[in-house]
Amino acid sequence: MTIQLAPPPRKAPGRRTAPSRRMARFDLKGVPYLLVSPYYLLFAIFGVFPLGYTLWVSLHDWELAGDTEFTGLANYGELITDESFWNAVVNTLGMFVVATVPQIVLALLLANALNKRLRGRLLLRLGVLLPLVTSVVAVAVVFSQLYSRDYGLFNWILSWFGVDPITWQNEKWSSWIAISTMIDWRWTGYNAIILLAAMQTIPRDLYEAAAIDGASARTQFWRITVPMLRPTIVFVVFISTIGGLTLFAEPVMFEGNPMMTGGTTGQYQTVAMFIVKSAFRDFEMGYAAAAAWLLFVLILLGTMINYWFTRRIGGAK
Template sequence: MTLQLAPPPRHASPRRARPSRRAGRFDLRGMPYLLVSPYFLLFAVFGVFPLLYTLWLSLHDAELAGKREFAGLANYAELIADAEFWNAVFNTVGMFVLATVPQIIMALVLANALNKRLRGRLLLRLGVLLPMVTSVVAVAVVFSQLYSRDYGLFNWILGFAGIEPIAWQNEKWSAWIAIATMVDWRWTGYNAIILLAAMQTIPKDLYEAAAIDGASARRQFWQITLPMLRPTIVFVVFISTIGGLTLFTEPVMFEGEQMMTGGTTGQYQTVAMFIVEAAFRGGFEIGYASAAAWLLFVLILFGTMINYWFTRRIGGAR
């Protein structure tokens, strides 16, 4: 009787193992790039290309449906000497400062309050987001009525103090205040929720140790909460800077007629409104408007760097 030994198991050849290794390497290295590629493709089409095309137009004497002649830096030279453009820059920066500084402060206070143990915290946190889901047109209509000269609520309140009614749209400072309150009402809750989410990540042990050492709630906020929120505050300031310097919807709706002039004397015309007026409401000068758009881009970069330098020093940063 002969014993038949089973044949040795066949091992997979190295050639068959290579595809699986390659697939594994692709899953680890290539798949993340494949997953994020749709965003960058869309950004290239709708972000990079318009940016470069706008730069190309800014170097030409171009009209909306007319000539396209190379002009070099002539549009920029004309723009720098344009008093209306600098008036729009002054209005934009003024309304940005008037709206953003109180907005960040109120967002910090509101987020710190919502971080406490309150009854109905969920409803309160959802309530601060209601302005975000409200139509901008509806907000502008309501605030225009509130700031109405003859029947507005604010002039009615000022009347009890013996102050004459204010024509909010006619003066620069009053129009800035009205538009700034519209911006603050819409975006304070949004920034507060972002700051609240960052506050939730701060370890509770730090507050407990500070309380044991006798630190008051105010000192805990300045010594623990604010320094730990520094990266989030930088982010909030960044997005507020971009939104504030590209302010468009609120002043346009506050104007009512949508002529992009920002009042009879341009008292609250922003740079974004100036660009639209130059491109579509005035002489249809696309090249001139493109140059203004690039100067606005430079203004945003400059404002962002200033705010970054300032916010980096919150809480003793160096």
């Protein structure tokens, strides 16, 4: 006679011990915060702290090597009445408009062209990114030669139409155009690739249905492509706004000297150049910090205005 032992009792399915339940809860709620924490820690160290410290410096008469004195909002009051600062603001806004509007339009058209069935599409798409990897110094040297008064390509082309040679650095409007073309040449391809990636997510069924209804390619572009690209266009406009209002490298290289004056009369001095000049040429750190905070406010206002405008693309309310 054999005796069979009963198997050990099994735990009821779905029941966990207290430690396992805590680990599961941590896995669901705590791990996501743990994974994103490195970014926020770095942002707090290299982003939030410099912002707060710059605000503190802007409230002082702070020299680069000297005593500091708390002055409250005196630096901001002086900036508001500083003609040089407002000249830099006007230059920044002017070059931003002259460069950004054609840049977004050209990027949109270029992305639409690259989205077609073309031979060598991969090479063409890689080619539009070549200006982005080019050194700013190299770009400035080439464009300075192109805009040279005596031997520049653009003055040579204008001479065909009987136009006298233009000294591009001497006038406000001409220097804005020269610097804006440098910016557009460098960043149009980058924005086009972003828009192209968004275009490829648009369902082809929409275009096929529109073609069956008799919609032309132009109608499809304005009625389907542009409205579907609205979030991406908003992102591109935001990035272009931040980059345009913090413009620094191109006008500095175009000037060709480290004085940060933006020409003899400040005709293309940007706010970023004004900040660097105040801090490291005039040694007024508090004044430069106040200008940096006003630039931050200017970027916020510009971003809000562009967001309001781009949200209405394609009939958005």
